[in-house]
Amino acid sequence: MSGSQGTATVGESIGDSVGSTIDYLKPIVGLVVVWEVIATFELVPSQSLPHTYVVAETLVDLVSTGSLLELAALTAGRAFLAFLIAIVIGVALGLAMAQSTVVGWFFDPIISLGFPIPKVTLVPVYVLWFGFGNVPAVALAVTSAVFPIVIATYDGARGIKRELVWSARSMGVSRVGVAREVVLPAALPSIFNGVQIALFLSFVVVVVAEMVTAGGGLGQMLTESVRFFQTATTIAAVITVAVIGLVSDRLFRLLRGRLLRWTDDA
Template identity: 35%
Template sequence: MFSLKQISRSLLALYPIVLIGLIWEAVTRAGLVSPIFLPPLSSVFASLFQQIVSGELFEPLFVSLYRAAAGLVIAMVGGVIIGFLMSQIRWFRWLMNPVVLLGFPAPKVAFLPIFILWFGIDHLSKIALVTFTSIFPFIIVAQAGAETVSRVQLWAARAMGETRLGILRRIILPAAFPSLMSGVRVAVPYALISAFTAEMIAGGGGLGGNLVYAQRFFETTTVFTILIVMLAAGWLADHGIIVLRRHLLRWHG
């Protein structure tokens, strides 16, 4: 059961959003802004409810989430492996450092035309962009987390006959796990942004594709409906990661 204090804190946290919503509704109802540019918030929520009831919303939402999740999983697996290898193997770190330094700050969406050329406009190009966007945070946090392990611990494990794989599984991975959870929280918004942006640019369905389609025909209410769904998806994903992190890292200060 939630305590009164927890409920009060939750309501207080929602206060700015509620205030913005009231101002939005008041401005549009007063006729200060044309509905073609900013429809009433009540109309947006009515459109959202209608799309949920009809099921029209779920297909593009699931398409976008599938692309973001698939790219994120690939980035997580590849990034963690590369980061751990960089922390343990000097020549591999020397080889990959320039790639990470060049790729991490690069504008990833600029590579979308290449991915479209290679993989087409359907799922693969979007997943490739999500992977390329999200892999660098995992590389960085995996390497940083693995390098927090004391060399004395590694020497002791080797002296006791532990294999390299055993050291990785029993010592390095638990030590790096808090950093990896932080990397997940950083990478999830990257994945969602990349999936939505790729759909907006290249089409191929999804929430981003539907948003651009609605914008072209001046369906402003639908545009804002999709924007709210995008914001909600990002907030729910981030909140879910926070809850999961608290559960998995109860032992971590």
């Protein structure tokens, strides 16, 4: 009986997963249908909105030649590198601001002043400082992604019960130990909220930086295809960015669910 029940449970889980995936894809399928109807009846000039099969053929050609995968790998590599650097800096700085009055006093006005600024406006400055290529794109993405992580970490660390910190300190735990063993685990749900926003910002800013600085990657592909009015290639690049973002978000949600199983925010 137990084996039958286990098999039934697994079957139900798979069925639920498939059903959830189908429901998730319905709006996308609907969008494709509307797109094809518009292209078929030429409600929009074909040069501006080609048929879906034309874009699909362009995607296949770009993948088969390897150019799309190479550009996507370059963009994704820059974005993930910036994302990881932002996590390290953002979490460390947020915890330090929450634990130290001096650090909080110094960085709080900087964070408050810098957070609202659209980071893409810094592209000319970063090009002057770092030139072209990987460095300005990664640096700009780090600058954009680090702010939500710092703020989320600070809010999460400041929101924990003071009794937990006092108890740990009374037991002889050092300030660094308290931050690592008490504050960081308690602040994780809030930190993950900031990290999720940072993941999105990393990709967006890297692509924008590539478009402006002609630094290769999908951003430069977008710029060049628009310049020569290669609409199918432009849409193929946008779809590629969207797919990378979607896969990254799904993987992040899976990781978050596993790491935060002990909380209500998993």
